[in-house]
Amino acid sequence: MMNFPINQDRDYHILVVTSVAAEKDAVLRGLNASSSFDVVTSGVGSAAAAAATASALARTRYDLVVSAGIGGGFEGQAEVGSLVIANEIIAADLGAETETGFQTIEEIGMGPDRVIVDEGKIDIVKRALRSSDLVINIGPVLTLSTVTGTAQTAEKLARQVPGAAAEAMEGFGAATAAEMFGVDSMEIRAISNTVGPRDRSAWRITEALETLEAASFILSEVLIE
Numbered sequence: 001m002m003n004f005p006i007n008q009d010r011d012y013h014i015l016v017v018t019s020v021a022a023e024k025d026a027v028l029r030g031l032n033a034s035s036s037f038d039v040v041t042s043g044v045g046s047a048a049a050a051a052a053t054a055s056a057l058a059r060t061r062y063d064l065v066v067s068a069g070i071g072g073g074f075e076g077q078a079e080v081g082s083l084v085i086a087n088e089i090i091a092a093d094l095g096a097e098t099e100t101g102f103q104t105i106e107e108i109g110m111g112p113d114r115v116i117v118d119e120g121k122i123d124i125v126k127r128a129l130r131s132s133d134l135v136i137n138i139g140p141v142l143t144l145s146t147v148t149g150t151a152q153t154a155e156k157l158a159r160q161v162p163g164a165a166a167e168a169m170e171g172f173g174a175a176t177a178a179e180m181f182g183v184d185s186m187e188i189r190a191i192s193n194t195v196g197p198r199d200r201s202a203w204r205i206t207e208a209l210e211t212l213e214a215a216s217f218i219l220s221e222v223l224i225e
């Protein structure tokens, strides 16, 4: 079994941030009481995720923060039931509206619009997850304040971030808090729905939570206990 390149002197300690209790429960079922992980529920949105992450990091030393939950998959990039591992965690609606269109926070010179995930960690997780039945996609995961509800917005976001794999609402908040504490972060999203016209009845939440549980089980196995 492959392991993170960790400090062998002590346990590697990971904080998992989920938005709602059902996601936390799925992660906990998968982790099977592993002592290397703490799982918290932040509430929905980037601000809640940042606050919960910072609060946990201020109390306890962690080596890695993982924003985990269900998410929307971009058509042709991540199908319902698959798992997305973020290589970039992007604040896709943080910026300014201009006469010529949306400009990101980075484009208007107000700070970075993304957190780049360490490639080595993605590789370890990806290889571990490959031994499972899960369908894995790696790509940018967008953090939005509003769930996309039209084909037009889905297309706009796909143009704005070529290769965007998924969208959710917490990743950038958790990753920014982690960065401020000098801690690496990742984001994993189990795809419950396709990004596009709103149809909440089509969300496959049970299937996505099963994917999240299975991914969490494998994550717990790639760590040294």
Ligand SMILES: O=C(O)c1cccc(C(=O)CC[C@H]2O[C@@H](n3cnc4c(=O)[nH]cnc43)[C@H](O)[C@@H]2O)c1
Residues within 6 Å of the ligand: 019, 020, 022, 023, 043, 044, 045, 069, 070, 071, 072, 073, 144, 146, 147, 148, 167, 168, 169, 170, 192, 193, 194, 195, 205
């Ligand atoms: O109703 C339930 O049983 C239930 C169980 C687990 C999770 C939920 C949520 O509604 C989670 C909200 C959470 O999901 C993310 N999400 C999911 N799909 C999208 C999307 O298409 N666009 C943006 N975010 C999405 C998001 O991170 C929310 O915080 C309900």
